[in-house]
Amino acid sequence: MKTRQILQDGAGTEERPQENRGAKVVRLGQQRRAKAAVGADAEAIYRRILAAIIEHRLAPGRKLVEERLAAVFGASRAMIRQVLTRLSHEMVVTLVPNRGAFVAEPTVEEAREVFEARRLIEPALARKLALSATPAQLARLRELVAAEEKARAQRDRQQVIRLSGEFHLEIAEMAGNAILARQMRELTLLTCLIIILYDSPVGRACPEDEHRRLLEAFAQRDQDTAAALMLHHLDHVEQSLDISLAAQDDDDLERIFS
Template sequence: MPATARKTQPVRAEREKTVDEIYERIYAAILEHRLHPGTKLGEEKMADIFGVSRARIREVLARLAHEQIVELFPQRGAYVAKPTTEQARDVFEARRLIEPAVLRRLVDTLTTEKIQRLRQHIELEADARRRGDKRAVIRLSGEFHTLLAELAGNSALARSMRELCMLTCLTIFLYDAPTAQSCRDDEHQMIIDAVAKKDRGRAEKIMLEHLDHIEGSLQLDESNGEADLEAIFRG
């Protein structure tokens, strides 16, 4: 392999890794409700915080914008998405269509290892609740739904669920319905139990009721969009 090619590959891998790392840091901050809907993500400040170029930050923001997690406005910059009431309804409508399909595929491809993964996740949720770690509870509650999709083995479904769960998280934050209360752990356990018994009908029924409970808890509450980015990512 030419020396130039050998040098290019590690550089490209490192660049992609850095973009992925920054993306995941922002993703986690939103999922844990540390970044508010409407928060401005200034390129210069973000570049300084992460120690990268503004071009690198623009690449991350473009990826987040493609997933509708960030909104880009000409001459104004990038902001964490602030779903409207109509968009929130669209997200839950999409989840009601997708998540039953996820459960059906999961049941059809079920293994002992997959059930163990789900039960391990529930234990992490329970432990976070016992410790009173609200951020971990919020993050794990959202990740439960993406884990179901990942274990179902369909990459397109998993990607869609990841985006929908993030938009749900923003909606919950915006309308002031804490995930720790609205995404109830007992319902997660009931879903796993139904899947373990390969009872598709019951699993789907509980999931739809679960989504109804989350959506039903939403209450309109405006956010001012202000946040200390340095404290969030350097703290």
């Protein structure tokens, strides 16, 4: 059971050191305490659960039993609880009072809303990055695209989804607006779940080279093209879901007889 660094947590982390008002700047957390060898670190557990969800090892709707997780990670239930509430705030997990935690299952309505939000935000981020991208940043993006293409060649769908999300998130973080990057992180994670849930089994002719073309627009500082490509790209991804999206819920009988 590998752990795999996933969708790096960079921007949206909980604790922001905050400048000290007095004179002595203490540089807190400079040395990580060892703790028990088993490793009951909230951050690590958070990452592993998130990774499992993104990589579809924990399917949407799956119940997450606290005690079970505590046993798996050799942690206390309180610690698991902490992680689950964080995941629920990030909308990756749904917390139902007195019933427990479940991997989120975004509805079709939510899916539409997520893409609507992304269409508002991401073209603007693409435009910003096209203006400011450094060679190092472009190299990093090239890396990601290469990894994605490789995964695609190997038909490793999970990795394609993950890397695609990471590409978009990286762009958001590079664009230089931490608030928007944080929001994009949420939207990107949700999108991973949405694709898992509603991806049409056929087709998938969409992103293929679109990430690469986007990258080229960045390299050439072509803001308009970058923004336009991003917009079209998002439309393509959403449309590749449309088939299932129209079909709505099949097993949800109640709503039919309302």
